[in-house]
Amino acid sequence: DTAVSQTPKYLVTQMGNDKSIKCEQNLGHDTMYWYKQDSKKFLKIMFSYNNKELIINETVPNRFSPKSPDKAHLNLHINSLELGDSAVYFCASSQERTGSGELFFGEGSRLTVL
Amino acid sequence: GEDVEQSLFLSVREGDSSVINCTYTDSSSTYLYWYKQEPGAGLQLLTYIFSNMDMKQDQRLTVLLNKKDKHLSLRIADTQTGDSAIYFCAAPSHSGAGSYQLTFGKGTKLSVIP
Numbered sequence: 001d002t003a004v005s006q007t008p009k010y011l012v013t014q015m016g017n018d019k020s021i022k023c024e025q026n027l028g029h030d031t032m033y034w035y036k037q038d039s040k041k042f043l044k045i046m047f048s049y050n051n052k053e054l055i056i057n058e059t060v061p062n063r064f065s066p067k068s069p070d071k072a073h074l075n076l077h078i079n080s081l082e083l084g085d086s087a088v089y090f091c092a093s094s095q096e097r098t099g100s101g102e103l104f105f106g107e108g109s110r111l112t113v114l
Numbered sequence: 115g116e117d118v119e120q121s122l123f124l125s126v127r128e129g130d131s132s133v134i135n136c137t138y139t140d141s142s143s144t145y146l147y148w149y150k151q152e153p154g155a156g157l158q159l160l161t162y163i164f165s166n167m168d169m170k171q172d173q174r175l176t177v178l179l180n181k182k183d184k185h186l187s188l189r190i191a192d193t194q195t196g197d198s199a200i201y202f203c204a205a206p207s208h209s210g211a212g213s214y215q216l217t218f219g220k221g222t223k224l225s226v227i228p
Contacts, residue, residue, distance in 0.1 A: 033215065041151075041200055043218040055215065090156055094216075101145055101206055103216055105156040 003027050006091045006106035013081060014114055021076045021109045023091030032074035033103065034066060035090040043090070049074055078111075086113045116140040116207035120219035127227050132190040134222045136203030139184060146179065147204040147216065148188045157202060161188070190224075198226045 006023045013019055025032060031050040037043045047066045048055045054066065063079045078085060091106040120136040138146065144165050149157040163170045163177045163186070170177045176189040190197055203219040 035218075040220075041223070042220050043157075043202065045215055045217070048215045101216070102147070102159050102162065103149075103157075103204075105158070107156045 004091055004093055004104050004106040006089075006109050008109060009107065010110050010112075012112045012114065015081055015083060017081050018077070018079045019081060019111070020078070021089055021091075021111070023074050023076070023106060025072055025091075025093040025104070027093055027095070027104060029093035029095045029104070030071065031094050032068070033092040033094070034074065034076050035092060035105075037088045037090060037108070039087070046076075046089075047074075081111075081113045083113050086111055116143070116205050116217040118203055118205050118217050118219040120203050120222050122220060123223050123225070125225045125227060126193050128193060128195055130193055132188075132193045132197070132224055132226075134188045134190075134201050134203075134224065136186040136188075136219055137184055138186065138203070138205040138217075140205060140207050141181075141184060143205045143207075145206060146177075146186050148175075148177065148186075149202040149204060149218070151200045151202065151221070153199075160201070193224075193226050195226045195228055198224055200224070 004025045033048045034046040035043050046060045065077045067075045088108045088110045090108050092103040094103050117139040126132045145162050147162040148160045150160045151157045161175050163179050174191045178187045200221040200223050202221045204216045
């Protein structure tokens with residue numbers, strides 16, 4: 001069973017559109033994250049979220065919004081897409097309270113904005 | 115917040131040892147991590163070291179930690195072509211509200227020459 005799964009794996013869309021990427025984890029973790037990896041492979045955190053708190057990286061435009069219907073899901077919604085939003089978006093989860101704090105990553109969703 | 119630095123490229127011949135270096139800034143980091151990203155895939159935990167350890171060995175992998183200098187290294191013995199990937203150093207940081215996140219270095223692209 002896939003631990004962290006995200007859909008779609010590939011997304012090609014026009015500038016100005018609104019799109020969502022979904023993420024689900026079946027590990028029972030209490031914290032989920034969205035990371036953005038740019039064309040140079042640099043990985044930057046966008047959000048971390050648990051049932052207590054949403055932490056937003058201050059560099060993330062407010063066109064990006066995470067939505068968590070329940071503890072196992074953290075979806076990423078993007079409004080008014082821009083060319084610079086093209087990247088690979090990774091969802092991840094961890095169990096903060098116990099263990100080493102290891103992150104478990106999804107396979108990534110490659111977003112291309114034309 | 116945490117700042118993690120690592121060199122961007124490393125090229126070695128098959129059979130040689132590879133050493134990837136990393137520095138971090140947050141001295142309260144409890145665990146430090148090495149993640150591996152193969153082309154087109156997500157990140158997977160390769161190994162980690164607890165901050166009260168100086169060294170950890172796991173088969174061909176050796177992690178060295180110099181806590182005083184905040185320097186972490188990953189040595190891969192007998193490097194194989196299958197080791198070609200991007201290696202990310204990661205260190206945890208905590209927000210003022212107690213939330214936890216991993217900060218990643220920019221990744222070192224290891225190229226193994228047959």
